[in-house]
Amino acid sequence: MYSAYIHIPFCEHICHYCDFNKFFMHGQPVDEYLGMLEKEFELYRDRFPDMRLNTIFVGGGTPTALNERQLDALCSAIRKHLPLSENGEFTFEANPGDLTKEKLEVLSNYGVNRLSFGVQSFNDELLKKIGRSHEVEDVYRSIDQARQAGFSNISIDLIYALPGQAMEDFSDTLKKAIELDLPHYSGYSLIVEPKTVFYNLLRKGKLNLPGEDQEAAMYEILIEQMEKSGLQQYEISNFSKPGFQSIHNLVYWNNDEYFGFGAGSHGYVNGIRYSNYGPLKKYMEPLGKGLLPIFEKHEVTDREKMEEEMFLGLRKRTGVSISHFKKKFSINPKELFQKQIEDLKSKGWVEEKNDNIRLTHQGLFLGNEVFQTFLI
Numbered sequence: 001m002y003s004a005y006i007h008i009p010f011c012e013h014i015c016h017y018c019d020f021n022k023f024f025m026h027g028q029p030v031d032e033y034l035g036m037l038e039k040e041f042e043l044y045r046d047r048f049p050d051m052r053l054n055t056i057f058v059g060g061g062t063p064t065a066l067n068e069r070q071l072d073a074l075c076s077a078i079r080k081h082l083p084l085s086e087n088g089e090f091t092f093e094a095n096p097g098d099l100t101k102e103k104l105e106v107l108s109n110y111g112v113n114r115l116s117f118g119v120q121s122f123n124d125e126l127l128k129k130i131g132r133s134h135e136v137e138d139v140y141r142s143i144d145q146a147r148q149a150g151f152s153n154i155s156i157d158l159i160y161a162l163p164g165q166a167m168e169d170f171s172d173t174l175k176k177a178i179e180l181d182l183p184h185y186s187g188y189s190l191i192v193e194p195k196t197v198f199y200n201l202l203r204k205g206k207l208n209l210p211g212e213d214q215e216a217a218m219y220e221i222l223i224e225q226m227e228k229s230g231l232q233q234y235e236i237s238n239f240s241k242p243g244f245q246s247i248h249n250l251v252y253w254n255n256d257e258y259f260g261f262g263a264g265s266h267g268y269v270n271g272i273r274y275s276n277y278g279p280l281k282k283y284m285e286p287l288g289k290g291l292l293p294i295f296e297k298h299e300v301t302d303r304e305k306m307e308e309e310m311f312l313g314l315r316k317r318t319g320v321s322i323s324h325f326k327k328k329f330s331i332n333p334k335e336l337f338q339k340q341i342e343d344l345k346s347k348g349w350v351e352e353k354n355d356n357i358r359l360t361h362q363g364l365f366l367g368n369e370v371f372q373t374f375l376i
Contacts, residue, residue: 003055003251007262008063013133022061034073036287040261041081055089055248064098075110089247097138104149115146119156122176126162155184161215162190164208170218178229183244187222188237189215236315236367253316255309273298311371319358340373
């Protein structure tokens with residue numbers, strides 16, 4: 001069983017913090033891109049005739065920026081070429097305000113059963129400041145329409161430690177998010193990436209970000225409020241009601257394999273990590289000749305696989321299963337990474353519980369430092 005990530009790189013608006021592969025939609029060859037994306041599906045299906053998918057995740061960019069006809073063409077191509085298992089998870093990322101009743105009907109007709117909304121904040125002023133095109137009222141309307149269309153598995157993303165954001169503001173955003181009583185929430189601290197509007201502002205000294213202590217306090221309140229509301233933290237940044245974890249994202253954290261379709265997407269198949277060309281022309285050119293649009297590939301060594309198993313698995317609150325690691329690699333991680341694990345235990349950042357090595361509460365706040373210890 002595999003999973004598939006499908007990248008739609010078009011946006012009506014570019015957010016100030018986004019460094020994903022994306023393009024302003026206006027004037028772009030959207031229909032041609034969708035046709036080439038279907039070609040890519042076909043090429044992989046020819047190479048993997050027994051392909052079976054457990055999850056499909058359509059992300060971006062903004063997949064819901066496509067019009068109804070384009071959305072229909074995309075979903076039709078997915079259903080025609082990518083065999084999703086019965087009860088498989090089929091997710092679409094959505095921008096609040098983009099999803100009309102007609103678009104929701106298209107998604108529902110093709111069996112999409114999970115929606116993930118990029119909400120980020122419940123403060124209109126902050127939304128404007130970070131370059132979002134929606135307003136808070138769009139969030140309520142979109143979620144209400146999605147529920148009316150029969151969608152119950154709905155997730156929203158929140159971002160904290162935004163420019164000029166006070167603790168009171170994030171507490172208010174959390175309160176309003178939780179009041180929606182959704183089965184899944186993701187909460188991320190702002191990371192200022194190169195080649196973004198925020199990066200340029202930061203270099204000019206024009207970006208007023210909360211300090212590290214305030215960022216940590218926001219993360220602490222995120223964990224507290226989610227758990228108080230019956231939402232289980234199952235990964236560093238993700239919370240859900242029982243049975244509503246993102247199965248697709250667990251594929252990444254379990255270090256399982258998946259196909260990456262679309263411009264700039266990444267995949268991991270048969271022990272090889274690969275990435276596609278990002279520019280649209282470079283992505284579409286090889287597909288027009290019947291070739292895969294792969295920009296680079298890397299055969300993952302056994303050592304790298306074991307390192308990845310540790311630092312990806314430690315993102316989960318359950319951590320890394322010692323018995324599963326032994327079964328997968330024929331070696332005990334406690335022997336292989338003895339020095340790192342003992343060092344992290346002595347700092348109080350990881351603990352061993354039953355069959356698992358996992359982050360402590362303190363370790364949650366120092367995740368990146370923990371993960372780096374396994375990269376040799």
